[in-house]
Structure formats: structure tokens, C-alpha cells
Amino acid sequence: MTILVTGARGNVGRRVLDRLHAAGQPVRASSRTPGELDVPAGVDAVPLDLNRPETFDAALDGVDQAFLYAEPAGAKELFAAAARAGVRHVVLLSSSTVHESGAPLDPLGRFHAAVEEALAASALSATVLRPGAFAGNAYGWSAAIRGGRPVRLPYARAHTAPVHEDDIADVAVAALGDPAVAGRILTLSGPESLSFTEQIGVLSDLLGRGVPVHELTREEAVEEMGPHMPAPVLDALLGQWAAAVDRPVRVEDTVKRITGRPARTFRQWAEEHLGAFTPADS
Structure with a gap:
């Protein structure tokens, strides 16, 4: 059906x-x-x-x-x-x-x-997927990187374990076909905890050039990001990032357990989407 x-x-x-x-x-x-x-x-x-x-x-x-x-x-x-x-x-x-x-x-x-x-x-009967930060959140840096400008962000050393959207989809499809996961809550992450600076470093390495980072104060972040999201959401997001500075986050093995293969790395995601960060005249 x-x-x-x-x-x-x-x-x-x-x-x-x-x-x-x-x-x-x-x-x-x-x-x-x-x-x-x-x-x-x-x-x-x-x-x-x-x-x-x-x-x-x-x-x-x-x-x-x-x-x-x-x-x-x-x-x-x-x-x-x-x-x-x-x-x-x-x-x-x-x-x-x-x-x-x-x-x-x-x-x-x-x-x-x-x-x-x-x-x-x-x-x-249901299976609930709880992914963490998407690898695709890195698209937020693409315009600055393409234009050769510094990436402006607060709490640059905050950690996430970015999960590839393909892994979320693979787990979803597996869950639709497997009655054994009914009733389960599946928390998803990528295979490694990386700070924002480390994620930008991966992009820098693949591009073959340095990508400068300008770390915003919380006040500057509110001023720059405030027009694009509701104040309570921004406040919560900044609070999460502040709490994750220099603190690696938990990495889940759910993708491997459900699909039988390791989760895709952030580097894999970056390799697949490098065009979004590459100047048009390159």
C-alpha cells in the first residue's frame, strides 16, 4: 500500500x-x-x-x-x-x-x-527520529566563504555532531520497512563532534585556502541574527551554543545500528556540496 x-x-x-x-x-x-x-x-x-x-x-x-x-x-x-x-x-x-x-x-x-x-x-504505531544539528546548517556560511569574507558567528568553538541529511533519510526509510523499530525513539547524530571552527576548517582544507572567522559577541549576534528569527528561538540557540563551547557533544551510533553502515562524516557532506562554497569564477 x-x-x-x-x-x-x-x-x-x-x-x-x-x-x-x-x-x-x-x-x-x-x-x-x-x-x-x-x-x-x-x-x-x-x-x-x-x-x-x-x-x-x-x-x-x-x-x-x-x-x-x-x-x-x-x-x-x-x-x-x-x-x-x-x-x-x-x-x-x-x-x-x-x-x-x-x-x-x-x-x-x-x-x-x-x-x-x-x-x-x-x-x-510509530517510530520517532530525533536528529541533532544538520550538516546542511553549514550553508549559512556559504555566501561569506564564496565571497572571500570572514565567517561571522558567535561561540565559534561550540560543538555539534552534524548529521548528514542522507543518513536521516536512510534511517527513515529503514524504519518504514522494519516493524522492529516501532515504538522506538531514535536519536541521530553524525560520527564526530566538531566545533564550528573545525567545520569551517574542513571547508577551508577542501577549498585549498584559508577561511577567516570573526567571532561575534552575543550582543552582536543578536543584532545580526535577530531580524531572521524570533527572539525566543535566537535566545535559546545562543544559549545552546554557549553551553557547548569547548565541550564535545555526545555521538550516537544509531545510523550504523539501523542501516548497518557508518554515518557519513561532515567532510563527506562538505565534499558533496563544495560548489556552494566555491566562487563562481573559480
Whole structure:
């Protein structure tokens, strides 16, 4: 039967969609604006707006499994609609912020915790994925690096264990095919803890040139980053980074346990996406 993929234009959702389609699985993509989706030939694209429960039943009709991203406001209704449709198993894309210290005060942690609570209260069999920092967050440095300018960021020595989006998708697809992971919460990370400076150093090494770093004070960071995200989210993010300065984060072996192969490194991600950091005239 059909597998529904929500967030089909996103970094993870599109990868899940492509993997399922390549494996010959009947798959359906959903979006608030399905007409704008560029999906593989033969894949249906249907409307599903996470803030409009009236779109849920039609999108889920005939669906056996689902890869879901949800929003707190409509999560209860979405999971109820999935249960009504007879969905056998759900893989939910959540976040590691749910279990990190300070989560009750973190807007992102509260967001995902509310969705997980709604899922736990539903009648659905589910696997929850909690990835940490995405390797793709490094795209935020690309314009400065391409332009030969210093990367401006606060807490340059803060650590993350960046997880490759392909690894998240591989785990999601494995979870959709393996009933043994039902009911489990899978925390995902990359294979190594790296500071922001070390991640930029990887890019510098691959580019064959130095990439200067200008470390912002917290006040400067608020001034520069504030226009691009809500103040509570920025405050929580800066707090996380401050707490991670010179403190390697926990590395999980989930990717290897579920897929049978090691997680991709940040260097692998950087090699694959180096064009985003390379000047056009190079």
C-alpha cells in the first residue's frame, strides 16, 4: 500500500521520497501547494496543510505508512486522521532538542515535544527520529566563504555532531520497512563532534585556502541574527551554543545500528556540496 511523505520539498522529506520511489514503493507526496512540487514521474502530489485539518483525510486515504512532519496546532487532528485511515505505522521527524537540557525553556524543544506527546496519545504505531544539528546548517556560511569574507558567528568553538541529511533519510526509510523499530525513539547524530571552527576548517582544507572567522559577541549576534528569527528561538540557540563551547557533544551510533553502515562524516557532506562554497569564477 501507499506511503505518504509530508514535507516532500524539504531536505529530508525529498530524500525519503526519492529513496522510496527508487525502491519501487508506491509513494505519495504532500504539500501545502502540491502544484509546486517537482516529484518523480508516477508519484502523486496531494494537498496537505498541517494547519488545516480539513485537508488530512483525503491526503491519508489509502495510506498504509507515513513519514510525517507535524506542527503542534494540528498534530492531534493529523494523528487522529491517520488512525481513521488505517495507517499502520508512522515515522515522525522530530528533533534532539526534545531531550536536551533546558528543553522546557527552548521554543524548538517545546514545539517538537508537543508533537511527540500528541503522537504518544494517539492509537498509532510509530517510530520517532530525533536528529541533532544538520550538516546542511553549514550553508549559512556559504555566501561569506564564496565571497572571500570572514565567517561571522558567535561561540565559534561550540560543538555539534552534524548529521548528514542522507543518513536521516536512510534511517527513515529503514524504519518504514522494519516493524522492529516501532515504538522506538531514535536519536541521530553524525560520527564526530566538531566545533564550528573545525567545520569551517574542513571547508577551508577542501577549498585549498584559508577561511577567516570573526567571532561575534552575543550582543552582536543578536543584532545580526535577530531580524531572521524570533527572539525566543535566537535566545535559546545562543544559549545552546554557549553551553557547548569547548565541550564535545555526545555521538550516537544509531545510523550504523539501523542501516548497518557508518554515518557519513561532515567532510563527506562538505565534499558533496563544495560548489556552494566555491566562487563562481573559480
